[in-house]
Amino acid sequence: MEAVPRIYLDHNATTPLHPAVVDRMTVALREEFGNPSSVHHFGQRAKAAMDEARSATAALIGADPSEVVFTSGGTESDNVAIRGVAEALESGPRRHLIASAIEHEAVLNTLKALARRGWKTTLLPVDASGIVSPDALRAALTDETALVSIMHANNEIGTVQPILELARVAHERGAHFHTDAVQTAGKLALDVGTLGVDLLSISGHKFYGPKGVGALWIRRGLRLLPLATGGKQERGRRAGTENVAGIVGMGVAAQAARAAMAEEGARLGALRDLLEHGILRDVPATMVNGAREPRVPNTTNISFDRVEAESLLIALDLEGIAVSTGSACSSGTLEPSHVLKAMGFPPHRTQNSIRFSLGSGNTEADIERVVAVLPGIVSKLRSLTRMPVRA
Amino acid sequence: MMRIVVAMSGGVDSSVAAALLAEQGHDVIGLSMQLYPSAGAGQVASDDGQAFGGCCTLDDLHDARRVAAAIGIPHYILNFERRFQDTVVSNFVREYASGRTPLPCAHCNSDLKFSMLLERARGFGAEHVATGHYARVEQDGFGRWTLKRSADPQKDQSYFLFSLTQEQLARAEFPVGRLSKPDVRAQARRLGLTVADKPDSQEICFVPDGDYASFVARREPDLDRGGAIVDEQGRVVGRHGGVHRFTVGQRKGLGVSAPAPVYVVKIDAASGQVTVGPRSSLERTALTASGVNWIAVEPPSWLPVSAQIRHRHHPAPARVRALDSGRAELVFDEPQSAITPGQAVVFYDGDVVVGGGWID
Numbered sequence: 132m133e134a135v136p137r138i139y140l141d142h143n144a145t146t147p148l149h150p151a152v153v154d155r156m157t158v159a160l161r162e163e164f165g166n167p168s169s170v171h172h173f174g175q176r177a178k179a180a181m182d183e184a185r186s187a188t189a190a191l192i193g194a195d196p197s198e199v200v201f202t203s204g205g206t207e208s209d210n211v212a213i214r215g216v217a218e219a220l221e222s223g224p225r226r227h228l229i230a231s232a233i234e235h236e237a238v239l240n241t242l243k244a245l246a247r248r249g250w251k252t253t254l255l256p257v258d259a260s261g262i263v264s265p266d267a268l269r270a271a272l273t274d275e276t277a278l279v280s281i282m283h284a285n286n287e288i289g290t291v292q293p294i295l296e297l298a299r300v301a302h303e304r305g306a307h308f309h310t311d312a313v314q315t316a317g318k319l320a321l322d323v324g325t326l327g328v329d330l331l332s333i334s335g336h337k338f339y340g341p342k343g344v345g346a347l348w349i350r351r352g353l354r355l356l357p358l359a360t361g362g363k364q365e366r367g368r369r370a371g372t373e374n375v376a377g378i379v380g381m382g383v384a385a386q387a388a389r390a391a392m393a394e395e396g397a398r399l400g401a402l403r404d405l406l407e408h409g410i411l412r413d414v415p416a417t418m419v420n421g422a423r424e425p426r427v428p429n430t431t432n433i434s435f436d437r438v439e440a441e442s443l444l445i446a447l448d449l450e451g452i453a454v455s456t457g458s459a460c461s462s463g464t465l466e467p468s469h470v471l472k473a474m475g476f477p478p479h480r481t482q483n484s485i486r487f488s489l490g491s492g493n494t495e496a497d498i499e500r501v502v503a504v505l506p507g508i509v510s511k512l513r514s515l516t517r518m519p520v521r522a
Numbered sequence: 523m524m525r526i527v528v529a530m531s532g533g534v535d536s537s538v539a540a541a542l543l544a545e546q547g548h549d550v551i552g553l554s555m556q557l558y559p560s561a562g563a564g565q566v567a568s569d570d571g572q573a574f575g576g577c578c579t580l581d582d583l584h585d586a587r588r589v590a591a592a593i594g595i596p597h598y599i600l601n602f603e604r605r606f607q608d609t610v611v612s613n614f615v616r617e618y619a620s621g622r623t624p625l626p627c628a629h630c631n632s633d634l635k636f637s638m639l640l641e642r643a644r645g646f647g648a649e650h651v652a653t654g655h656y657a658r659v660e661q662d663g664f665g666r667w668t669l670k671r672s673a674d675p676q677k678d679q680s681y682f683l684f685s686l687t688q689e690q691l692a693r694a695e696f697p698v699g700r701l702s703k704p705d706v707r708a709q710a711r712r713l714g715l716t717v718a719d720k721p722d723s724q725e726i727c728f729v730p731d732g733d734y735a736s737f738v739a740r741r742e743p744d745l746d747r748g749g750a751i752v753d754e755q756g757r758v759v760g761r762h763g764g765v766h767r768f769t770v771g772q773r774k775g776l777g778v779s780a781p782a783p784v785y786v787v788k789i790d791a792a793s794g795q796v797t798v799g800p801r802s803s804l805e806r807t808a809l810t811a812s813g814v815n816w817i818a819v820e821p822p823s824w825l826p827v828s829a830q831i832r833h834r835h836h837p838a839p840a841r842v843r844a845l846d847s848g849r850a851e852l853v854f855d856e857p858q859s860a861i862t863p864g865q866a867v868v869f870y871d872g873d874v875v876v877g878g879g880w881i882d
Binding site: 511 | 551641644646
């Protein structure tokens with residue numbers, strides 16, 4: 132079988148490692164094997180490498196390094212934030228949690244789990260633009276609300292939430308505010324102070340760092356119980372010997388992302404717009420899902436009428452083009468997007484949408500190729516489908 | 523060389539089918555159908571009380587994926603849960619509920635594999651779908667597609683394929699149809715496939731514990747009301763827990779004490795009555811069938827055939843003729859035991875499938 136040239140357009144799922152990350156991690160894996168908690172030279176070397184990574188990670192989000200806790204990734208960060216705050220407040224009067232309906236499963240399923248332990252939970256609706264309204268939050272807040280968790284940018288459609296305003300609304304009622312910034316860290320300039328949040332999750336592999344490492348920023352003074360109990364690592368907030376090489380890799384990735392952000396953001400935004408305009412122009416019956424602004428610059432989510440997203444994804448992969456739909460489950464089959472569902476889209480539209488998420492390796496030639504092959508693929512799929520033509 | 527989709531179940535037969543086609547230099551795409559939420563192995567209870575893996579950790583799908591990776595072909599899993607539910611499973615439940623004994627594998631072949639899966643395959647530029655069935659498809663001198671028994675009579679699965687139309691057969695490939703099962707396993711070993719010694723699948727895939735009655739009752743709770751077991755003279759000889767628990771010819775689980783063994787000879791879903799009788803009462807010479815598919819040309823008058831009334835039935839000489847509205851009438855030379863409504867009757871001329879239909 133001939134090898135097809137591959138174009139990777141699924142950077143919101145994960146990114147390739149930045150070359151500098153590979154180089155630095157190789158050193159860490161070979162030489163900085165010491166346990167950072169050890170007193171001797173080997174421990175000190177590992178600790179120093181980690182400290183450097185902590186500063187770089189903190190700088191990416193405008194935080195103080197002492198407030199950054201390393202975790203195993205975005206999911207753990209979300210869990211530590213939500214469960215940690217909930218456990219700390221368990222005996223108090225505040226027993227209510229709020230999140231948006233378009234959160235990542237890491238947040239949604241954590242809320243579900245806590246609901247079974249007696250917590251009240253509210254999911255905020257979004258409108259067809261995919262934006263959470265501060266008024267909806269205001270209406271849902273009560274004096275019992277402990278924590279509000281609303282993602283910074285949505286992974287499927289890329290829309291950016293008005294976090295500053297939402298956090299202010301939450302704070303007015305004395306609730307803490309967490310944001311899952313996994314899809315904005317490394318893409319948008321972040322500053323925890325300006326955002327006004329109390330907790331913020333990020334994940335290394337979304338910005339050219341390694342998988343299996345992330346961070347949670349916790350505002351100084353916020354009380355939160357650790358999920359795993361054990362040693363005193365991470366100031367007692369995350370027990371267990373640290374993933375030193377991963378952390379070091381994320382630090383390098385954070386530094387590289389911060390340095391390239393403005394330029395790369397503009398470049399990706401232009402490519403994304405080229406792709407979006409090309410598809411809307413050349414493929415009939417297509418629509419962009421959600422608000423086009425404010426949005427992370429690398430993402431577009433497009434609905435193709437009378438096309439099964441599952442089929443389109445496979446047909447594109449066979450052409451060497453890697454894209455995704457909403458969430459895949461463990462076998463890799465596709466489920467209707469809960470995000471598009473929450474935006475009020477009818478069932479057919481939650482299953483005909485494809486996410487294109489661009490990244491560092493993509494060029495204008497890539498985008499031109501995608502725009503060139505899509506019309507043929509879509510019209511072939513449409514010619515075979517049993518789906519009815521809609522007015 | 524052509525682009526071809528292989529329907530990969532994770533078993534040895536479809537794995538070898540895929541590997542052989544790839545070896546011949548075809549551009550092979552592996553597709554697996556996820557048909558129902560998985561249950562059983564590997565489930566972990568989560569703290570929201572739901573079982574993890576509810577959606578898709580079926581081990582067979584992973585086997586298919588591993589085989590595809592080993593032979594270097596792309597592999598995708600398609601979610602056909604809803605379609606499977608709407609066609610195969612609902613038919614299965616409906617048939618049992620009406621006192622018949624369904625044959626879901628045949629429906630799955632014509633309604634999913636060579637219908638929806640084929641349609642998807644064509645969208646991916648593949649005009650043919652291959653499966654691991656033991657059967658042969660050939661084009662005769664007149665351009666008509668014929669379905670034939672496999673070279674290995676022990677494993678022959680043409681019975682389950684009788685409902686494929688000319689259009690479907692034209693796009694079907696059965697790469698292991700000329701091989702015996704031991705050959706297939708030997709090929710799997712030669713190709714280094716991890717599934718070489720995987721046991722053959724048994725029973726009906728979506729009822730892994732084989733308890734069809736409970737499966738049906740969960741979907742049609744009303745059936746559990748039960749009814750009377752009567753003898754051939756209409757005398758009540760017992761009670762039963764629902765017509766869906768019985769199949770014509772069944773002897774076990776009747777709960778009727780009689781001097782000689784009794785068998786289910788008739789199931790009347792409308793009255794809820796199950797009739798039992800001696801083995802001799804199971805014998806019938808004639809049957810009619812519906813939804814008949816003539817793979818060869820529909821016969822103008824009585825046609826001598828050998829007819830098979832269940833997967834493990836030894837085909838018997840008979841005459842068949844077409845009736846109106848897709849029906850057929852068949853008369854055996856000798857009486858046959860337990861002609862079971864809902865099963866297929868398939869008409870053969872030697873190795874060639876002439877046609878078949880659903881027993882009324």
